[in-house]
Amino acid sequence: MTAQSLSSLLQRASIDDHDEVLKSCNAALAKSKSDLQAQHVKVVALLKLDRYEDSLRVFEDADDALKKRAALEYAYTLYKCGRLDESIDVVSGLSGGRGAGHLEAQASYRAEKFRRTAEIYEELSQGASIANEENDLRINAWAADAQLQWKGYPEFVRHTRPTRDDLEAFETVYNAACLSIAKGEFGQGEMLLKRAKELCRTSEDLTPEDRAAELLPIAVQQLYVLVRQGKSEEAESVLEEISVNDISELSTKKIAKNNIQLFRNATANPYVLYKGFHETPDSTDSDKLFDFQNNIMVGNSHALDLLVRKYDGIIRSTSDVLSKSPCPSAEPSVNLHSVFNSAAHAQGESGTKALKQILPLLERRPKDIGLVLTVVQLYVSAGNTTSAITTLERSLQLLEDSISEQDKDVRFNPGLLGILISLYKLEGRRVQIRSELAKAASYWRERAEAPASLLRAAAASLLHSSDRSYLAISGELFKSLRQKDPNDRFAIAGYTASQATLDYSKVEGQVDSLPSVQDLIADVDVAALEKSGISPSSSTAAAAAAAIAGARKRTADGKQGRATKRIRKSRLPKDFDPNKTADPERWLPLRDRSSYRPRGRKNKQRAADRTQGGVVSEKADDSSTSAQQQKPQGGGSANSKKKKKGKR
Numbered sequence: 001m002t003a004q005s006l007s008s009l010l011q012r013a014s015i016d017d018h019d020e021v022l023k024s025c026n027a028a029l030a031k032s033k034s035d036l037q038a039q040h041v042k043v044v045a046l047l048k049l050d051r052y053e054d055s056l057r058v059f060e061d062a063d064d065a066l067k068k069r070a071a072l073e074y075a076y077t078l079y080k081c082g083r084l085d086e087s088i089d090v091v092s093g094l095s096g097g098r099g100a101g102h103l104e105a106q107a108s109y110r111a112e113k114f115r116r117t118a119e120i121y122e123e124l125s126q127g128a129s130i131a132n133e134e135n136d137l138r139i140n141a142w143a144a145d146a147q148l149q150w151k152g153y154p155e156f157v158r159h160t161r162p163t164r165d166d167l168e169a170f171e172t173v174y175n176a177a178c179l180s181i182a183k184g185e186f187g188q189g190e191m192l193l194k195r196a197k198e199l200c201r202t203s204e205d206l207t208p209e210d211r212a213a214e215l216l217p218i219a220v221q222q223l224y225v226l227v228r229q230g231k232s233e234e235a236e237s238v239l240e241e242i243s244v245n246d247i248s249e250l251s252t253k254k255i256a257k258n259n260i261q262l263f264r265n266a267t268a269n270p271y272v273l274y275k276g277f278h279e280t281p282d283s284t285d286s287d288k289l290f291d292f293q294n295n296i297m298v299g300n301s302h303a304l305d306l307l308v309r310k311y312d313g314i315i316r317s318t319s320d321v322l323s324k325s326p327c328p329s330a331e332p333s334v335n336l337h338s339v340f341n342s343a344a345h346a347q348g349e350s351g352t353k354a355l356k357q358i359l360p361l362l363e364r365r366p367k368d369i370g371l372v373l374t375v376v377q378l379y380v381s382a383g384n385t386t387s388a389i390t391t392l393e394r395s396l397q398l399l400e401d402s403i404s405e406q407d408k409d410v411r412f413n414p415g416l417l418g419i420l421i422s423l424y425k426l427e428g429r430r431v432q433i434r435s436e437l438a439k440a441a442s443y444w445r446e447r448a449e450a451p452a453s454l455l456r457a458a459a460a461s462l463l464h465s466s467d468r469s470y471l472a473i474s475g476e477l478f479k480s481l482r483q484k485d486p487n488d489r490f491a492i493a494g495y496t497a498s499q500a501t502l503d504y505s506k507v508e509g510q511v512d513s514l515p516s517v518q519d520l521i522a523d524v525d526v527a528a529l530e531k532s533g534i535s536p537s538s539s540t541a542a543a544a545a546a547a548i549a550g551a552r553k554r555t556a557d558g559k560q561g562r563a564t565k566r567i568r569k570s571r572l573p574k575d576f577d578p579n580k581t582a583d584p585e586r587w588l589p590l591r592d593r594s595s596y597r598p599r600g601r602k603n604k605q606r607a608a609d610r611t612q613g614g615v616v617s618e619k620a621d622d623s624s625t626s627a628q629q630q631k632p633q634g635g636g637s638a639n640s641k642k643k644k645k646g647k648r
Contacts (some may be wrong), residue, residue, distance in 0.1 A: 021045040034063070040070050047073060052080040075103055082288075084111040098124060098133070109144060112291060115156055118144040122158070135169060142166070142175035149182035150292050155452050162192070170199035174218060186225050193222045216247050220256045227263055235263060251289050254280045258300060270307035277304055295332050302340040306348070314344035328367040328399060328410040338370025351382055366395055369410065373419070380423075389423045396420070412440045414454040437461045438470055441477055455481060459494055474498045489515075 025042035028035055039062050046055035055077045059067060067074045071094055078087035087107045094100040105120040121141045124133075145157045162176040177192035200206070200214050219241045226235040239260065247253040257280045265273055277300065289297060305314050318341040325334045345361060346354035355378050362371055372395045379388035399411035410416070417440055424433045437458035444450040459477035462470040475498035481491035493514060585593045 018045045018048040022049070036065055036069060039066050040073075043070060043073050043077070047076065047080075052077055056081050072097070072100060072103065075100075075107070079103065079107045079110070088113075098127070098130065102136075105140065105144075109140075109147070112147070112151070114144050114147045114151055115153065118148060118156060118158065135172075138166065139169065139171045139175060142172055142179065146175055146178040146182055147290070149179055150290075154183075167195065168199075170196045170203065170214070170218075173199060174221075177221070181221070181225060186229050190222070190225045190229070193218060193225065197222070212246070213248065216242065216256075217249075217252050220247075220252060220259065223256075223259055223263070227259065239263070250281060250287050251293075254282075254289070254297065255293065258297065262300075270304060274304045274308050277301065291333065295336055298333070299336055299340075302343075306340070306343055309348075311344045311347050314340055318344070322368075326406065327365070328369050328407060330369065330410050330413045330416065335370030335373070338368050339374050342371055342374045351378065354378055355382075362391075366398055367407070369395075369416065376419070376423075385423060385426050389420070389427070392420055392423065408443065412443045414440075414451045417454065434461055434465055434470060438473055441473060445477070445480065452481070452484075456490065459498075463494060463498055468502065471498050471502055475502065 021041060022045040025038045025045065028038040029042065032038075039058060043055045043058050043066075046052075046058065055073075059070075059074050059077060067090075071090060075087045075091035075094075078084075078090065084107050088104060088111065091100050091104045091107065101120055101124050105117050105124070108114075108117045108120065118141065121137055121144060125137050125141070142159055142162075145159045148154070148156050157179070159176070159179065162173065166172045166176060173192050173196040177189045177196060180186075180189040180192060197215060197218050200211060200218065203211065206214065219238055223235055223238045223242065226232075226238060242256060242260070244253055244256050244260065247256060258277065261273060261276050265276070288294075302314055302318075318337040321337045322334070322341065325331075325337075327334075329335065342358050342361065346357045349357065355375065358371070358375055358378070362368070362375055365371055372392060375391050376388045379385070379391065396411055396416070399407045402408070402411075417436060420436060421433050424430075424436075441455060441458035441462070444454060455477050459474045459481065462474035462477075465471065465474075475495060478491050478495035478498055481488060482495055485491065496514060585595075590596055591598075
């Protein structure tokens with residue numbers, strides 16, 4: 001049979017056994033290696049058999065014609081082999097096709113490009129759907145939102161609370177629980193996990209093996225939630241459902257092993273914990289932890305290294321990572337290595353002793369953000385907020401003076417800026433707070449990916465300033481926020497308030513559109529608030545304190561008087577008599593008191609000489625002048641008179 005006839009036969013045949021298809025393709029390719037149809041069928045058969053590495057080898061050995069003909073299969077092969085960026089490049093170049101959209105979303109999800117993932121699922125949900133696609137889109141959209149929350153982009157999360165349709169499938173309920181956990185709503189997450197477990201157990205679409213495989217990650221997540229809430233007894237019951245050896249995914253197995261060890265052996269021998277932690281092998285590229293999970297695992301690993309006193313090993317490994325990483329960097333993974341590098345140099349010390357070991361490192365690496373924050377934390381822990389501010393300001397000034405765009409991005413990083421502002425608040429530096437927010441707003445306003453939370457905070461802070469330039473910046477920020485979301489009441493009210501002082505004519509017609517004060521406080525029960533107790537503001541508290549102080553200062557006749565200060569008994573002398581009036585000149589030297597009377601002829605003469613307005617003696621004046629002329633010069637002692645010779 002010729003290769004051409006075999007190819008035409010494969011096009012008409014429908015073989016369910018993929019091994020048989022693979023054998024037929026190999027026979028055809030043995031006669032003609034360039035048979036494009038046989039190559040295409042072969043890579044599909046290999047993908048059906050989950051032989052992704054072999055499929056990738058076929059693509060790499062073949063010509064570019066196969067990659068163009070089977071572009072979707074090639075992108076899928078790259079995705080399953082962990083080459084995510086290449087897969088995204090290939091699939092994004094395909095024109096249309098819902099399959100290509102799903103593949104790009106999956107590859108973007110694993111590459112932790114969650115914003116792009118959410119956008120793709122949003123686009124797919126608006127088009128015509130195929131069988132069972134709507135349910136898959138709902139499940140994956142919830143997963144993308146959970147990852148956005150964990151990654152630190154809550155403003156891009158589209159889901160808030162699960163609907164009735166969301167509560168029909170255990171996968172959607174599980175992802176909704178993950179979103180609640182990412183928000184810190186552990187009670188809500190626990191309730192949804194119980195619901196997901198119940199739906200999974202009663203599902204008729206799963207085989208007993210699939211059901212057991214799906215219940216394991218739910219139980220692992222449930223254990224984490226119960227431990228975080230301190231529910232030890234319920235966590236013990238969940239532990240009985242988890243069999244770590246039965247977990248097929250290495251990433252899930254590593255998380256389960258970590259949480260079980262920390263729950264059961266938190267106070268155990270650190271060497272036993274170290275051994276157990278490293279028993280689970282690391283996950284592969286196709287089954288790896290997400291960044292926020294991997295950072296926690298790296299932190300736990302280095303923490304165990306510190307407990308077993310592997311200081312030199314930590315210094316070597318972290319220094320190797322830092323030498324290959326950009327500096328400065330705002331990435332948590334990079335700064336985490338800086339923190340543990342500092343801890344290893346401190347060798348278990350804390351406070352001022354640790355600072356003595358770490359400050360020389362900061363002189364050599366002043367742009368190392370993780371190292372800077374470690375020093376700041378040590379200063380704050382010691383109660384030295386001023387030194388913490390000075391250290392952070394010095395490093396930020398170096399970044400601000402740099403010509404590198406990366407340095408500027410790190411300089412105005414919202415998280416780093418938030419730390420500086422928090423330190424300023426501790427010392428009441430309001431002027432510096434507004435100045436920093438104004439500089440950050442001016443910098444990020446020109447960027448396309450400006451952090452919305454930072455712009456909102458800067459706009460609100462600058463609104464309280466009396467400086468017209470700050471008010472103008474605040475107005476521009478509120479205007480940009482309003483353009484992004486015309487229904488944003490915060491932006492509308494802020495823009496109106498900022499322009500009311502500068503140019504009231506611009507917002508005169510918008511004032512009536514704002515809700516009235518009566519509507520805003522309509523549902524506030526003032527009587528209940530007064531009954532439960534209201535925390536007064538700082539100004540009210542100060543006024544109340546002044547009133548109390550004034551009441552304490554009132555005398556018996558109702559007149560305002562000076563309050564008597566109570567003196568501790570430990571500070572009073574032993575012979576103290578409260579009935580006697582203390583001498584008002586007791587703090588003066590004895591010779592300066594009015595009751596002082598000199599004794600003897602010399603003392604009386606000195607007292608007369610010191611008396612202001614007394615007669616000046618010419619002899620005394622001559623003797624003092626001659627004494628000044630006989631004063632020795634140079635560095636010799638003033639008492640350098642020759643001693644008289646004694647008797648021999």
